[in-house]
Amino acid sequence: MIVNEHIEGFVDSMIPDLPEDLKQLEEWALYNKVPIIRKSMQQFLKVILLEKKPSSILEIGTAVGFSTLFLERFSSKDTKITTIEKVEMRLVHARKNLAGHERIRLMEGDASDLLTQLASDHTYEYDLIFLDAAKGQYPDFLVPIRKLLSKGGILITDNVLLEGSIAESKFTIERRDRTIHKRMREYLFELTHSEDFETVILPVGDGAAVSYKKG
Numbered sequence: 219m220i221v222n223e224h225i226e227g228f229v230d231s232m233i234p235d236l237p238e239d240l241k242q243l244e245e246w247a248l249y250n251k252v253p254i255i256r257k258s259m260q261q262f263l264k265v266i267l268l269e270k271k272p273s274s275i276l277e278i279g280t281a282v283g284f285s286t287l288f289l290e291r292f293s294s295k296d297t298k299i300t301t302i303e304k305v306e307m308r309l310v311h312a313r314k315n316l317a318g319h320e321r322i323r324l325m326e327g328d329a330s331d332l333l334t335q336l337a338s339d340h341t342y343e344y345d346l347i348f349l350d351a352a353k354g355q356y357p358d359f360l361v362p363i364r365k366l367l368s369k370g371g372i373l374i375t376d377n378v379l380l381e382g383s384i385a386e387s388k389f390t391i392e393r394r395d396r397t398i399h400k401r402m403r404e405y406l407f408e409l410t411h412s413e414d415f416e417t418v419i420l421p422v423g424d425g426a427a428v429s430y431k432k433g
């Protein structure tokens with residue numbers, strides 16, 4: 219948690235209730251310890267969707283499909299959504315939850331391979347990319363993402379503040395977490411210093427980087 223519990227509770231109390239089906243899936247996911255986007259990230263995505271009106275969305279990290287269905291619900295009726303997940307125990311539920319949703323394409327496999335595949339195809343471009351997967355891989359994903367994001371497109375990266383530890387010196391980070399710490403700092407440095415992006419890092423959820431692609 220980035221913001222103190224008291225403030226996060228207040229902010230969350232201002233967020234309207236989810237539609238019943240999403241509410242039930244959210245409850246199921248939380249009960250079964252599936253990590254899904256927090257309330258503040260949900261509301262943030264909703265506002266971005268209304269403002270940006272993306273015609274195509276790419277999500278990396280489907281889990282059981284909660285955020286995918288959320289993106290579908292609050293985007294335009296003709297918005298197409300591609301979502302990537304690799305873990306079978308998540309896919310079992312994602313396949314079921316996303317079945318019959320014609321605007322959603324579930325790609326099964328490792329995002330490292332699938333993103334490279336999509337980028338080399340040159341036929342795919344996305345107005346909005348939502349990155350919510352393995353944090354240590356974010357710098358590698360950025361290479362194909364740069365190609366896949368349309369000019370003027372928005373990349374939202376979740377969990378970038380690593381529960382606040384991103385701000386700590388590497389010497390105070392447990393040895394096992396140092397690689398992720400280093401890689402996330404590199405990722406954020408690239409997003410904030412690259413000529414291709416204008417980026418703001420926000421304490422929404424577990425920290426979100428919002429990047430606008432300039433060229």
Ligand SMILES: C[S@@+](CC[C@H](N)C(=O)[O-])C[C@H]1O[C@@H](n2cnc3c(N)ncnc32)[C@H](O)[C@@H]1O
Pocket residue numbers: 253254255278279280281282283284285286302303304305308327328329330350351352355
């Ligand atoms: C935080 S969860 C996603 C939650 C989901 N976006 C939601 O809010 O409902 C991250 C997911 O990314 C998946 N993931 C992590 N690394 C991946 C990779 N390299 N390729 C595909 N999926 C990956 C994990 O299996 C996990 O289900």
